[in-house]
Amino acid sequence: MAFLELNAVTKDFGGLRANDxxxxxxxxxxxxxxxxxxxxxxxxxxxxISGLHPITSGRIFFDGEEITTMKAYDVARRGMARTFQVxxxxxxxxxxxxxxxxxxxxxxxxxxxxxxxxxxLKELKLHTLSESRVKELPVAxxxxxxxxxxxxxxxxxxxxxxxxxxxxxxxxxxxxxxIRHVHDDLGVTVMLIEHVMELVMKVSARVIVLDYGxxxxxxxxxxxxxxxxxxxxYLGERFAAELAPEIQDNGTRMNTDERG
Amino acid sequence: xxxxxxAIVSGLLLGMVIALVALGLTIIWGMxxxxxxxxxEFLMLGMYTGLLTAQAVGMDPLFTLPVAALVGxxxxxxxxxxxxxxxxxxPLVAQLLGTFGLMLFLRNLALLVxxxxxxxxxxxxxxxxxxxxxxxxxxxxxxxxxxILSVLSFLxxxxxxxxxxxxxxxxxxxxxxxxxxxxxxxxxxxxSLAWGIGGATVxxxxxxxxxxxxxxxxxxxxxxxxxxxxxALGGFGSVSGAFFAGLVVGLIMEIPGIWDFFTYITDSTWMxxxxxxxFKYMWIYVAYFxxxxxxxxxxxxxxx
Amino acid sequence: MEAIKNAVDFSDFPRLDLIIAGTLAALFLAFPLxxxxxxxxxxxxxxxxxxxxxxxxxxIGGYGGQVDLGKxxxxxxxxxxTAVMLIRWDIPFWVSMPIGVCFSxxxxxxxxxxxxxxxxxYFAIATIATSLVLKDIFEVWDFxxxxxxxxxxxxKYQPPDFLRLIFKEDAYYYYVILGFFxxxxxxxxxxxxxxxxxxxRCIKDNEDIARSLGINAHWAKIKTYAIATGFVSVVGSFxxxxxxxxxxxxxxxxxxxxxIALMAMLGGAGSLWGPxxxxxxxxxxxxxxxxxxxxAAGLVGIDLILYGIIIMVISAFEPRGIxxxxxxxxxxxxx
Numbered sequence: 001m002a003f004l005e006l007n008a009v010t011k012d013f014g015g016l017r018a019n020d021x022x023x024x025x026x027x028x029x030x031x032x033x034x035x036x037x038x039x040x041x042x043x044x045x046x047x048x049i050s051g052l053h054p055i056t057s058g059r060i061f062f063d064g065e066e067i068t069t070m071k072a073y074d075v076a077r078r079g080m081a082r083t084f085q086v087x088x089x090x091x092x093x094x095x096x097x098x099x100x101x102x103x104x105x106x107x108x109x110x111x112x113x114x115x116x117x118x119x120x121l122k123e124l125k126l127h128t129l130s131e132s133r134v135k136e137l138p139v140a141x142x143x144x145x146x147x148x149x150x151x152x153x154x155x156x157x158x159x160x161x162x163x164x165x166x167x168x169x170x171x172x173x174x175x176x177x178x179i180r181h182v183h184d185d186l187g188v189t190v191m192l193i194e195h196v197m198e199l200v201m202k203v204s205a206r207v208i209v210l211d212y213g214x215x216x217x218x219x220x221x222x223x224x225x226x227x228x229x230x231x232x233x234y235l236g237e238r239f240a241a242e243l244a245p246e247i248q249d250n251g252t253r254m255n256t257d258e259r260g
Numbered sequence: 261x262x263x264x265x266x267a268i269v270s271g272l273l274l275g276m277v278i279a280l281v282a283l284g285l286t287i288i289w290g291m292x293x294x295x296x297x298x299x300x301e302f303l304m305l306g307m308y309t310g311l312l313t314a315q316a317v318g319m320d321p322l323f324t325l326p327v328a329a330l331v332g333x334x335x336x337x338x339x340x341x342x343x344x345x346x347x348x349x350x351p352l353v354a355q356l357l358g359t360f361g362l363m364l365f366l367r368n369l370a371l372l373v374x375x376x377x378x379x380x381x382x383x384x385x386x387x388x389x390x391x392x393x394x395x396x397x398x399x400x401x402x403x404x405x406x407x408i409l410s411v412l413s414f415l416x417x418x419x420x421x422x423x424x425x426x427x428x429x430x431x432x433x434x435x436x437x438x439x440x441x442x443x444x445x446x447x448x449x450x451x452s453l454a455w456g457i458g459g460a461t462v463x464x465x466x467x468x469x470x471x472x473x474x475x476x477x478x479x480x481x482x483x484x485x486x487x488x489x490x491x492a493l494g495g496f497g498s499v500s501g502a503f504f505a506g507l508v509v510g511l512i513m514e515i516p517g518i519w520d521f522f523t524y525i526t527d528s529t530w531m532x533x534x535x536x537x538x539f540k541y542m543w544i545y546v547a548y549f550x551x552x553x554x555x556x557x558x559x560x561x562x563x564x
Numbered sequence: 565m566e567a568i569k570n571a572v573d574f575s576d577f578p579r580l581d582l583i584i585a586g587t588l589a590a591l592f593l594a595f596p597l598x599x600x601x602x603x604x605x606x607x608x609x610x611x612x613x614x615x616x617x618x619x620x621x622x623x624i625g626g627y628g629g630q631v632d633l634g635k636x637x638x639x640x641x642x643x644x645x646t647a648v649m650l651i652r653w654d655i656p657f658w659v660s661m662p663i664g665v666c667f668s669x670x671x672x673x674x675x676x677x678x679x680x681x682x683x684x685x686y687f688a689i690a691t692i693a694t695s696l697v698l699k700d701i702f703e704v705w706d707f708x709x710x711x712x713x714x715x716x717x718x719x720k721y722q723p724p725d726f727l728r729l730i731f732k733e734d735a736y737y738y739y740v741i742l743g744f745f746x747x748x749x750x751x752x753x754x755x756x757x758x759x760x761x762x763x764x765r766c767i768k769d770n771e772d773i774a775r776s777l778g779i780n781a782h783w784a785k786i787k788t789y790a791i792a793t794g795f796v797s798v799v800g801s802f803x804x805x806x807x808x809x810x811x812x813x814x815x816x817x818x819x820x821x822x823x824i825a826l827m828a829m830l831g832g833a834g835s836l837w838g839p840x841x842x843x844x845x846x847x848x849x850x851x852x853x854x855x856x857x858x859x860a861a862g863l864v865g866i867d868l869i870l871y872g873i874i875i876m877v878i879s880a881f882e883p884r885g886i887x888x889x890x891x892x893x894x895x896x897x898x899x
Binding site for chain 1: 566570757758759762763765766768769770772773774775776777778779780781
Binding site: 293294295343346347349350351352353354355356357358360361362363364365366367368369371372481485488492541542545546548549552553 | 625629631633678679681682684685686688689690692693694696697700701818822825826829833866868869871872873874875876878879880881883884
């Protein structure tokens, strides 16, 4: 079985269907991007996977176990970490203390937590800021603190939610380096939601696209960027017709439900 | 059998009045998510207003309602504009404690001005008279009149909230303050108005209650808790919910009577030993707790 | 042990704070040796008691962000356990107090599990509801003296009795409560940097993140609530031996619960010194207001009117409490 497997995951909010029979699987060690226009259901999907929202139907498997009905803290303890767009663990605490909150998942001792936190901060080159209060830091640094905190939980799978939002090009480069480091050197499987296309396309080996809750494309960045459905989702039918006049049939994996 | 029916009817009548008490609270709560611990104090002041106006002017207590409404409206407005408005900016702790401070202030002000003895109504066209409802049920005329007037007041407010432009503006502000502002609705005015209306309804309820319940400066807390239970059961922000929940809570308050009935027909001694009368208010607190845990949305509410 | 080292580690406070704290600690220790009126002594004891109540509240209310307005029920459990055990079975304080804590903690787990499904106002009101329920039960329960309450007559014992905590002179009581006070501060100092302390602060700021970091928020809150309960119960037991006359109306009323929350809020919820500062201001204020104004001819309740006004003013204009002001000023100075 795959490392992370989603089987027809559907999430309804009353009358609104935020995720519609989404199925895909991830192997260990992959670096996958999750994109789609605003409101496509990406963050909701993360919430479902990480256990924050109960799903309406479908099944989710992680590392050999079914986690469909598991609560968020249980899922986290099994090695899945998830970051949030804007929030750190606690704005009032210092950078080091924030990362410690993550480290406390695996230890009761504050000395050990502090040690581990310091190691992580050094890995991500944040150790110079360790005593600063997070809410006083610039956004780019906060984003890296968010990642560092998640790393404290020793994740096998890291779900990053718009970690590059609001960053300028050089900051995006920094974050990209950090992500690559986490994936390549620390061996963490990564899935990231992004709107900043250059980041996603450069960093991911594979990209999944959501639109109106449905999975509409799943392939390499090159394939996906030329997929007619993806272009239509972002730019509308007219441009899709212009830029990709033929129906794509170049090996892009389709959501099986769509074919029927 | 009469005991049972009597208790039930009495409970329902009381419930109608209680519904009115809770109405103000649910409007304010629905509007701006603030808990008013001084709600019962407004009621208490309404009771005094009703009593004193009736005694001073010599008119029937039931005609004091407009006066009570006016007093309540002004009081609500003042409290909002002069105080509550500032509370809303602060953390939750401050909001809760702030209205509690208001409660202390009003309660002890009343103590200072009115003294601590119970006061009750002794004259009026309905005092001392009772209706026979058949089946051997006798109800005090004051209670019946109070209930009827409560229902009428309730209807008036309900119509106001649902049929008038003003009412709809209030509801809009409650549902989405930002959105309402973009639509040009002056939200600050709406908030003040909500407090005014909320204050007026509860003082009117007080003026009605004083017809069959003696007043002293300390009755506030009990009614605050009763109102909370009603609002929790009916759903925060729901006007119709407040009505039905009021009836239920009114019945809960008649539990001693119902208990007595069952003690009597089952002829059981252990039941007779339970001091149910002392517990009658306790059930309200238990009810609140159970409702919130089991069904926090209440019966009809749209806010959690 | 690491825990003790952590408890006495105040190094993250600025030097000035530690100097002031140390001076105050010394003054507190020396207080009974200076000439003082019995009124001042009883005010000091009250101050220490309420500081501890406030410190306990602060764990779940300040660091945890869940406003609990029902602490009085644990004062009652602690007080009554000690009183009943002493009167009926002559059990000394040092045995009955821990038992009281056990009862309190058990009760806190029982109601805590459903209670913490609620948040914000709803939680606060539910805490009031449970406290009032317990108070109503105590008011009709003959075993604990119902509404009349219980009285401990010191004549039966030979003061100074250290086992049963019966003394003739207040100074003994003073040192006992001062001891608890210092222990409380040390415990809180350990707590705020402990795993649970950090987790709580994360929960308070953003519960979803906490959960995503593997924290079982529900359970963490319940544990903290139990800790707060323990604090309150200990002082409740002390209260029984000190006041020697307890009844539900003055040990378990809503006013007491609110007062406890107020201590912490005024001083600064979520900070170590907050409750102490809050108690330091409110308790003497309350005592002296009562002394001067309450006794004034015919002006019943005016002290409480003023008290209410003070609460209103603080809530509206400085809700983060005094410590909040201090921190704000300091931060501005830094820039």
